[in-house]
Amino acid sequence: MNKKKINGAVPPEEFTGGTISAPSKKAAGLKGVQVAIQHLSEEIGKEAVATLAPKMNQFDGFDCPGCAWPDPDEKRSFLAEYCENGAKAIAEEATTKKADPAFWAKHSVYELSQFPDFDLGKSGRITHPMYLEEGGTHYQPISWSSAFDIISEELNNLKDPNEAIFYTSGRTSNEAAFMYQLFVRSFGTNNLPDCSNMCHESSGVALNRTLGLGKGSVKHEDFAKADVIMIFGQNPGTNHPRMLASLEEAKSNGAKIVAVNPLKEPGLLRFSNPQKLSLLKSKTISDLYLQVKINGDMALIQALMYLMLEAEEANPNTVFDHDFIQKHTLGYNALIESIRTYDFKKLVQMSGVSENEIRDTADLLIRNKRIIICWAMGITQHKNGVATIQDLVNILLLKGSIGKPGAGTCPVRGHSNVQGDRTMGIYEKPPASLLNKLEAATGVSMPKEHGLDVVDSIDAMRKGKAKLFFAMGGNFLSASPDTHATAEALNNCALTVHVSTKPNRSHVIHGKRALILPCLGRSERDVQHDGDQFVTVENSMGVVHQSQGDRNPASDTLLSEVAIVAQMAHRHFGKDHEVPWLEMANSYDRVRDLISEVIPGFEDYNNRVQNKGGFYLPNGPRELSFTNKEKKGLFTVNNCEALDLEGAKYVLMTIRSHDQFNTTVYGLNDRYRGVHNERRVLFMNPDDMKKEGLKQGDVVNLVGHYKGEKRYAHRFMPIPYDIPHGNTAAYFPETNVLVPLDSTADESNTPTSKAIMITLEKQ
Ligand SMILES: Nc1nc2c(c(=O)[nH]1)N[C@H]1C(S)=C(S)[C@@H](COP(=O)(O)OP(=O)(O)OC[C@H]3O[C@@H](n4cnc5c(=O)[nH]c(N)nc54)[C@H](O)[C@@H]3O)O[C@H]1N2
Ligand SMILES: Nc1nc2c(c(=O)[nH]1)N[C@H]1C(S)=C(S)[C@@H](COP(=O)(O)OP(=O)(O)OC[C@H]3O[C@@H](n4cnc5c(=O)[nH]c(N)nc54)[C@H](O)[C@@H]3O)O[C@H]1N2
Numbered sequence: 001m002n003k004k005k006i007n008g009a010v011p012p013e014e015f016t017g018g019t020i021s022a023p024s025k026k027a028a029g030l031k032g033v034q035v036a037i038q039h040l041s042e043e044i045g046k047e048a049v050a051t052l053a054p055k056m057n058q059f060d061g062f063d064c065p066g067c068a069w070p071d072p073d074e075k076r077s078f079l080a081e082y083c084e085n086g087a088k089a090i091a092e093e094a095t096t097k098k099a100d101p102a103f104w105a106k107h108s109v110y111e112l113s114q115f116p117d118f119d120l121g122k123s124g125r126i127t128h129p130m131y132l133e134e135g136g137t138h139y140q141p142i143s144w145s146s147a148f149d150i151i152s153e154e155l156n157n158l159k160d161p162n163e164a165i166f167y168t169s170g171r172t173s174n175e176a177a178f179m180y181q182l183f184v185r186s187f188g189t190n191n192l193p194d195c196s197n198m199c200h201e202s203s204g205v206a207l208n209r210t211l212g213l214g215k216g217s218v219k220h221e222d223f224a225k226a227d228v229i230m231i232f233g234q235n236p237g238t239n240h241p242r243m244l245a246s247l248e249e250a251k252s253n254g255a256k257i258v259a260v261n262p263l264k265e266p267g268l269l270r271f272s273n274p275q276k277l278s279l280l281k282s283k284t285i286s287d288l289y290l291q292v293k294i295n296g297d298m299a300l301i302q303a304l305m306y307l308m309l310e311a312e313e314a315n316p317n318t319v320f321d322h323d324f325i326q327k328h329t330l331g332y333n334a335l336i337e338s339i340r341t342y343d344f345k346k347l348v349q350m351s352g353v354s355e356n357e358i359r360d361t362a363d364l365l366i367r368n369k370r371i372i373i374c375w376a377m378g379i380t381q382h383k384n385g386v387a388t389i390q391d392l393v394n395i396l397l398l399k400g401s402i403g404k405p406g407a408g409t410c411p412v413r414g415h416s417n418v419q420g421d422r423t424m425g426i427y428e429k430p431p432a433s434l435l436n437k438l439e440a441a442t443g444v445s446m447p448k449e450h451g452l453d454v455v456d457s458i459d460a461m462r463k464g465k466a467k468l469f470f471a472m473g474g475n476f477l478s479a480s481p482d483t484h485a486t487a488e489a490l491n492n493c494a495l496t497v498h499v500s501t502k503p504n505r506s507h508v509i510h511g512k513r514a515l516i517l518p519c520l521g522r523s524e525r526d527v528q529h530d531g532d533q534f535v536t537v538e539n540s541m542g543v544v545h546q547s548q549g550d551r552n553p554a555s556d557t558l559l560s561e562v563a564i565v566a567q568m569a570h571r572h573f574g575k576d577h578e579v580p581w582l583e584m585a586n587s588y589d590r591v592r593d594l595i596s597e598v599i600p601g602f603e604d605y606n607n608r609v610q611n612k613g614g615f616y617l618p619n620g621p622r623e624l625s626f627t628n629k630e631k632k633g634l635f636t637v638n639n640c641e642a643l644d645l646e647g648a649k650y651v652l653m654t655i656r657s658h659d660q661f662n663t664t665v666y667g668l669n670d671r672y673r674g675v676h677n678e679r680r681v682l683f684m685n686p687d688d689m690k691k692e693g694l695k696q697g698d699v700v701n702l703v704g705h706y707k708g709e710k711r712y713a714h715r716f717m718p719i720p721y722d723i724p725h726g727n728t729a730a731y732f733p734e735t736n737v738l739v740p741l742d743s744t745a746d747e748s749n750t751p752t753s754k755a756i757m758i759t760l761e762k763q
């Protein structure tokens with residue numbers, strides 16, 4: 001399909017005047033504390049910093065709206081269980097700046113579309129519901145009741161409920177997520193795409209198949225008990241900074257840490273813990289740093305399994321845990337047969353890692369028993385993401401490293417409640433058991449046909465098969481692949497609606513009519529008819545706990561996400577509907593009571609969530625009870641193939657800078673990688689730069705190649721960086737325009753954001 005380009009869909013392609021320095025050799029430390037305080041002071045004022053920061057991630061405070069790394073179950077630092085990037089996340093939400101009706105009157109939608117993402121986000125908190133009428137140039141304030149009238153009118157205009165798409169980002173609380181999916185299914189569709197489709201979906205598919213649960217098996221405390229921790233395709237120094245404290249503890253208990261990453265990320269090299277008085281002393285994190293080629297991971301894992309099998313055959317019963325394999329697994333012989341056919345030399349070469357380093361790593365796996373494997377977007381956002389994760393599981397099963405202390409799977413989640421949202425039923429492919437329980441508990445009949453994920457939703461909107469787009473949080477336009485295709489999709493809709501805290505590009509690339517519904521943030525007090533409310537969230541390790549803000553809301557007009565869903569549902573279904581929507585929003589205890597009835601593991605929810613620190617959800621693999629089809633830990637045979645360059649020259653991975661949360665740009669620095677005041681950079685191998693005749697300060701266009709089509713991202717500054725030959729990196733979302741909509745991971749349909757085939761065009 002030919003793409004129509006909509007002006008303003010991509011941020012302005014202008015440089016901000018960057019400087020480059022040598023990358024840092026360690027993460028956090030005093031500089032981290034200083035930057036955290038600076039961000040908070042700029043957004044909320046110096047005085048407020050002292051009262052806000054200590055509330056984050058404490059037992060009686062609110063959950064950090066940043067990442068999903070868990071809080072320690074017992075000890076919580078007196079200084080506050082937060083980090084530099086958590087502080088930026090909260091500064092962003094608690095800002096005193098306002099995108100109020102005067103702001104929207106001053107700037108037309110077109111004008112706002114020409115703002116850089118940084119300026120758009122920094123314009124402040126949205127204070128009132130805003131409406132863009134058909135053909136309108138400016139958003140105008142509208143009452144909540146008129147906004148709900150418009151939504152209901154457009155829902156009634158649809159010929160089929162499947163013409164509506166209901167997206168969710170991962171900050172939504174359990175209560176809001178549960179209400180939202182109930183509303184959507186009561187309306188008649190399972191079109192519930194979420195950010196997870198672009199994130200850890202590959203983990204969900206692989207783990208469900210092999211272990212029966214799409215979540216990780218480790219607990220926070222396992223880190224302190226591990227012998228070996230492998231970290232694949234993850235940059236915790238920036239994206240999960242509190243994980244570094246867990247790694248530090250693991251190390252002081254004797255664990256060996258192996259990082260696998262095409263970039264030498266400073267957070268994985270050395271760490272100085274800002275919560276300790278020995279601030280200036282930094283500690284080494286990784287014992288081995290395997291600088292794989294982009295997507296060289298599967299070759300590396302298979303080379304490791306080859307060496308493990310060799311050692312096992314030389315000394316039977318010393319490497320593999322045969323007791324475990326016999327009792328708890330299926331498919332061992334087939335895997336061993338396939339390992340025997342591996343071409344070791346070829347795998348080494350495909351991985352990009354030296355044979356010596358691979359042998360050193362294999363030794364660690366051969367000699368030790370308690371192994372944790374962590375991974376994130378460097379693994380999931382590849383065509384073979386599912387298969388690579390299945391191979392990671394193979395290693396753990398061979399070692400019996402599942403369901404015992406200090407061992408297991410650790411897919412490190414992104415958004416702070418992305419895991420909880422899925423648990424609550426935000427899923428386009430709901431299991432029949434969920435639908436049956438919803439029907440039994442509410443008396444409303446639920447749609448059985450599976451719905452659309454992110455990529456398929458975009459396709460449906462582009463083709464005019466879906467006409468209403470509703471987003472519970474997030475920034476669909478900028479986060480999704482193929483920006484121009486996504487813009488066209490939103491543009492095709494009769495109505496686009498965003499429940500948001502701050503302005504973003506999805507508000508300015510809109511349907512015929514558009515609404516912005518402003519909601520409370522995590523740190524804000526939530527008072528409903530029956531009094532003060534708290535919400536609950538689930539972290540990356542399956543702990544469900546309370547979160548309660550106590551700040552005054554950014555405006556009196558804001559509604560909570562729960563109230564927005566309840567009022568929208570009440571308006572649409574009328575007062576005689578089976579679900580008492582408004583009463584549930586009056587007291588979230590009622591929402592939790594319904595969750596108790598419907599979602600396994602949430603029995604007696606209202607009582608159990610009173611526990612300090614919350615409670616663990618049941619986790620089959622952790623207890624060696626596998627609920628997949630085979631009822632066993634399943635070995636799989638996975639085929640290792642080289643990336644198809646599509647005739648292009650370089651592979652591009654799209655990554656996060658240190659100063660952003662997904663599409664929210666906190667600042668223009670990527671301090672650890674030595675980039676200051678600039679986002680339009682291309683990290684390149686110095687030899688490759690030489691070959692292209694490029695020097696620092698030159699400007700190139702990135703040309704994406706896929707199935708004979710070309711895509712362009714203009715004006716990037718190549719900078720020499722320690723990255724494998726033929727590999728490049730640049731930031732998301734500026735490069736999303738290059739991610740082809742139909743280039744997705746097998747089975748999970750996750751966009752392949754870490755492997756885009758490009759050539760360079762010198763300007
Ligand atoms: N401050 C902050 N925190 C965040 C976020 C944020 O944007 N800012 N985002 C949140 C979300 S939603 C998520 S999902 C997580 C994301 O957390 P990460 O997954 O750490 O995020 P990315 O920046 O995408 O980093 C991917 C890492 O994988 C490496 N990589 C890329 N390709 C490959 C490959 O082929 N093989 C290997 N081995 N490595 C590869 C990159 O060099 C990079 O270090 O963080 C969450 N936390
Ligand atoms: N090229 C490329 N693309 C990617 C990725 C990549 O690595 N490379 N990563 C992918 C990943 S892992 C993810 S998770 C997605 C992220 O996709 P999204 O979750 O859709 O994007 P965010 O940037 O996190 O959403 C930010 C917006 O959320 C709103 N918001 C913030 N807090 C709240 C709140 O409390 N409630 C509500 N209702 N709204 C709030 C604000 O208006 C803000 O502008 O992007 C994906 N896209």
Ligand SMILES: [Mo]
Nearest residue numbers: 199200414415
């Ligand atoms: Mo994510």
